[in-house]
Amino acid sequence: MIFIVFRLDARPDKRDDFLDGIVRYSEQVRAEPGNLVFSCYESVERANEFTVLANYVDQAAGEAHVSSEHAKWFFGWLPSVVTEQPKIVFTELPGEGWGPMGEVVMDQREA
Template identity: 45%
Template sequence: MILIVLRAQIRPDKRAEWLSGISEYKSNVNSEPGNISFDYHENLEKENEFVIVEVFRDGKAGEEHVNTDHAQKFFPFMSTVVSAKPEINFQNVDGDAWSEMAEVTPQ
Protein backbone atom coordinates (compact mmCIF):
# COMPACT_ATOMS: atom_id res chain seq x y z
CA MET A 1 0.00 0.00 0.00
CA ILE A 2 1.19 3.51 -0.83
CA LEU A 3 0.36 6.37 1.56
CA ILE A 4 1.03 9.92 0.37
CA VAL A 5 0.46 13.06 2.42
CA LEU A 6 0.97 16.44 0.78
CA ARG A 7 0.94 19.84 2.45
CA ALA A 8 0.34 22.82 0.18
CA GLN A 9 0.00 26.54 0.82
CA ILE A 10 -2.48 28.08 -1.63
CA ARG A 11 -2.29 31.70 -2.78
CA PRO A 12 -5.24 33.63 -1.30
CA ASP A 13 -6.16 35.09 -4.70
CA LYS A 14 -6.31 31.54 -6.16
CA ARG A 15 -8.38 29.93 -3.38
CA ALA A 16 -11.65 29.62 -5.37
CA GLU A 17 -9.78 28.23 -8.37
CA TRP A 18 -7.98 25.74 -6.09
CA LEU A 19 -11.18 24.55 -4.43
CA SER A 20 -12.82 23.92 -7.78
CA GLY A 21 -9.75 22.16 -9.20
CA ILE A 22 -9.07 19.95 -6.18
CA SER A 23 -12.73 18.94 -5.97
CA GLU A 24 -12.74 17.75 -9.58
CA TYR A 25 -9.36 16.05 -9.13
CA LYS A 26 -10.61 14.21 -6.01
CA SER A 27 -13.53 12.81 -8.00
CA ASN A 28 -11.20 11.64 -10.79
CA VAL A 29 -8.64 10.07 -8.46
CA ASN A 30 -11.29 8.29 -6.39
CA SER A 31 -12.56 6.64 -9.61
CA GLU A 32 -9.19 5.03 -10.34
CA PRO A 33 -9.25 1.23 -9.83
CA GLY A 34 -6.05 1.23 -7.73
CA ASN A 35 -7.09 4.12 -5.49
CA ILE A 36 -8.19 3.29 -1.94
CA SER A 37 -8.89 6.87 -0.89
CA PHE A 38 -8.17 10.49 -1.69
CA ASP A 39 -9.17 13.32 0.62
CA TYR A 40 -8.13 16.90 1.25
CA HIS A 41 -8.54 19.08 4.33
CA GLU A 42 -7.85 22.70 5.17
CA ASN A 43 -5.72 23.50 8.21
CA LEU A 44 -8.01 25.50 10.50
CA GLU A 45 -5.05 27.27 12.10
CA LYS A 46 -3.17 28.23 8.91
CA GLU A 47 -5.37 29.94 6.37
CA ASN A 48 -5.13 28.48 2.86
CA GLU A 49 -2.93 25.56 3.92
CA PHE A 50 -4.31 22.25 2.68
CA VAL A 51 -3.35 18.65 3.36
CA ILE A 52 -4.03 15.95 0.78
CA VAL A 53 -4.08 12.31 1.89
CA GLU A 54 -3.86 9.69 -0.86
CA VAL A 55 -3.83 5.91 -0.48
CA PHE A 56 -3.17 3.52 -3.37
CA ARG A 57 -3.32 -0.28 -3.49
CA ASP A 58 0.38 -0.64 -4.36
CA GLY A 59 3.28 0.94 -6.21
CA LYS A 60 1.86 -0.07 -9.59
CA ALA A 61 -1.43 1.73 -8.80
CA GLY A 62 0.54 4.81 -7.72
CA GLU A 63 2.52 4.73 -10.95
CA GLU A 64 -0.67 4.36 -12.99
CA HIS A 65 -2.16 7.31 -11.08
CA VAL A 66 0.74 9.64 -11.93
CA ASN A 67 0.32 8.76 -15.61
CA THR A 68 -3.43 9.45 -15.84
CA ASP A 69 -4.63 12.37 -17.94
CA HIS A 70 -6.19 14.04 -14.89
CA ALA A 71 -2.94 13.86 -12.89
CA GLN A 72 -0.90 15.14 -15.83
CA LYS A 73 -3.28 18.12 -16.05
CA PHE A 74 -3.53 18.66 -12.29
CA PHE A 75 0.20 18.97 -11.55
CA PRO A 76 0.70 22.00 -13.86
CA PHE A 77 -2.55 23.50 -12.55
CA MET A 78 -1.36 23.08 -8.96
CA SER A 79 1.84 24.97 -9.74
CA THR A 80 -0.28 28.02 -10.67
CA VAL A 81 -2.14 28.16 -7.33
CA VAL A 82 0.50 27.34 -4.70
CA SER A 83 2.58 30.03 -3.00
CA ALA A 84 5.45 27.64 -2.13
CA LYS A 85 6.65 24.23 -3.23
CA PRO A 86 4.37 21.60 -1.60
CA GLU A 87 5.83 19.16 0.93
CA ILE A 88 5.31 15.42 0.53
CA ASN A 89 5.45 12.41 2.84
CA PHE A 90 5.53 9.18 0.80
CA GLN A 91 5.28 5.82 2.55
CA ASN A 92 5.35 2.37 0.97
CA VAL A 93 3.64 0.21 3.59
CA ASP A 94 3.59 -3.60 3.58
CA GLY A 95 0.08 -5.01 3.90
CA ASP A 96 -2.76 -3.07 5.49
CA ALA A 97 -1.49 -0.11 7.51
CA TRP A 98 -4.68 0.18 9.58
CA SER A 99 -4.91 -1.15 13.11
CA GLU A 100 -7.11 -0.35 16.09
CA MET A 101 -6.13 2.61 18.24
CA ALA A 102 -5.29 1.26 21.69
CA GLU A 103 -5.97 4.51 23.56
CA VAL A 104 -9.65 4.87 22.65
CA THR A 105 -12.50 2.39 23.11
CA PRO A 106 -16.15 3.29 22.44
CA GLN A 107 -18.29 3.37 25.57
Protein backbone atom coordinates in the same frame (compact mmCIF):
# COMPACT_ATOMS: atom_id res chain seq x y z
CA MET B 1 -0.11 0.11 0.83
CA ILE B 2 1.26 3.36 -0.55
CA PHE B 3 0.82 6.29 1.83
CA ILE B 4 1.15 9.85 0.52
CA VAL B 5 0.66 13.13 2.35
CA PHE B 6 1.40 16.48 0.82
CA ARG B 7 1.01 19.98 2.18
CA LEU B 8 0.51 23.13 0.17
CA ASP B 9 -0.40 26.77 0.57
CA ALA B 10 -3.03 28.04 -1.85
CA ARG B 11 -2.59 31.59 -3.07
CA PRO B 12 -5.27 33.69 -1.35
CA ASP B 13 -6.27 35.31 -4.66
CA LYS B 14 -6.59 31.82 -6.23
CA ARG B 15 -8.41 30.11 -3.34
CA ASP B 16 -11.67 29.60 -5.28
CA ASP B 17 -9.77 28.24 -8.29
CA PHE B 18 -7.86 25.88 -6.02
CA LEU B 19 -11.03 24.63 -4.33
CA ASP B 20 -12.77 24.03 -7.67
CA GLY B 21 -9.73 22.20 -9.04
CA ILE B 22 -9.09 20.03 -5.98
CA VAL B 23 -12.77 18.97 -5.83
CA ARG B 24 -12.64 17.96 -9.51
CA TYR B 25 -9.34 16.15 -9.08
CA SER B 26 -10.44 14.38 -5.89
CA GLU B 27 -13.46 12.88 -7.67
CA GLN B 28 -11.26 11.64 -10.51
CA VAL B 29 -8.65 10.13 -8.20
CA ARG B 30 -11.23 8.37 -6.01
CA ALA B 31 -12.60 6.65 -9.13
CA GLU B 32 -9.22 5.08 -9.95
CA PRO B 33 -8.75 1.35 -9.46
CA GLY B 34 -6.50 0.81 -6.46
CA ASN B 35 -7.22 4.13 -4.77
CA LEU B 36 -8.15 3.65 -1.11
CA VAL B 37 -8.35 7.29 0.07
CA PHE B 38 -7.98 10.73 -1.43
CA SER B 39 -8.98 13.62 0.82
CA CYS B 40 -8.04 17.27 1.16
CA TYR B 41 -8.19 19.16 4.47
CA GLU B 42 -7.68 22.82 5.38
CA SER B 43 -5.77 23.77 8.51
CA VAL B 44 -7.87 25.14 11.35
CA GLU B 45 -4.97 27.43 12.31
CA ARG B 46 -3.81 28.76 8.93
CA ALA B 47 -6.15 29.86 6.18
CA ASN B 48 -5.24 28.46 2.76
CA GLU B 49 -2.93 25.76 4.14
CA PHE B 50 -4.12 22.39 2.84
CA THR B 51 -3.05 18.81 3.45
CA VAL B 52 -3.87 16.05 0.99
CA LEU B 53 -3.97 12.41 2.06
CA ALA B 54 -3.80 9.65 -0.57
CA ASN B 55 -3.55 5.88 -0.25
CA TYR B 56 -3.17 3.24 -2.95
CA VAL B 57 -3.27 -0.52 -2.62
CA ASP B 58 0.21 -0.91 -4.11
CA GLN B 59 2.99 0.66 -6.14
CA ALA B 60 1.35 -0.31 -9.44
CA ALA B 61 -1.82 1.60 -8.53
CA GLY B 62 0.26 4.63 -7.57
CA GLU B 63 2.18 4.49 -10.85
CA ALA B 64 -1.08 4.20 -12.81
CA HIS B 65 -2.33 7.28 -11.00
CA VAL B 66 0.75 9.38 -11.83
CA SER B 67 0.46 8.49 -15.52
CA SER B 68 -3.28 9.30 -15.73
CA GLU B 69 -4.46 12.28 -17.75
CA HIS B 70 -6.06 13.92 -14.73
CA ALA B 71 -2.82 13.62 -12.69
CA LYS B 72 -0.85 15.18 -15.56
CA TRP B 73 -3.40 18.01 -15.63
CA PHE B 74 -3.18 18.46 -11.84
CA PHE B 75 0.63 18.55 -11.75
CA GLY B 76 0.65 21.13 -14.56
CA TRP B 77 -2.15 23.23 -13.05
CA LEU B 78 -1.10 23.24 -9.39
CA PRO B 79 1.77 25.78 -9.71
CA SER B 80 -0.77 28.39 -10.85
CA VAL B 81 -2.70 28.26 -7.54
CA VAL B 82 -0.03 27.67 -4.84
CA THR B 83 2.50 29.97 -3.23
CA GLU B 84 5.41 27.50 -3.37
CA GLN B 85 6.27 23.94 -4.31
CA PRO B 86 4.20 21.50 -2.16
CA LYS B 87 5.97 19.36 0.45
CA ILE B 88 5.37 15.59 0.32
CA VAL B 89 5.81 12.43 2.37
CA PHE B 90 5.66 9.22 0.32
CA THR B 91 6.17 5.78 1.79
CA GLU B 92 5.15 2.18 1.34
CA LEU B 93 3.61 0.62 4.43
CA PRO B 94 2.94 -3.01 5.32
CA GLY B 95 -0.66 -4.14 5.42
CA GLU B 96 -3.67 -3.61 3.26
CA GLY B 97 -5.19 -0.43 4.60
CA TRP B 98 -6.46 1.39 7.63
CA GLY B 99 -7.01 -0.46 10.90
CA PRO B 100 -8.66 0.44 14.19
CA MET B 101 -6.82 2.76 16.57
CA GLY B 102 -6.02 0.54 19.54
CA GLU B 103 -5.63 3.41 21.98
CA VAL B 104 -9.30 4.38 21.58
CA VAL B 105 -11.88 1.89 22.84
CA MET B 106 -15.45 2.63 21.86
CA ASP B 107 -18.21 2.16 24.42
CA GLN B 108 -20.65 -0.06 22.57
CA ARG B 109 -23.60 1.46 24.44
CA GLU B 110 -22.98 4.81 22.70
CA ALA B 111 -22.05 3.53 19.24
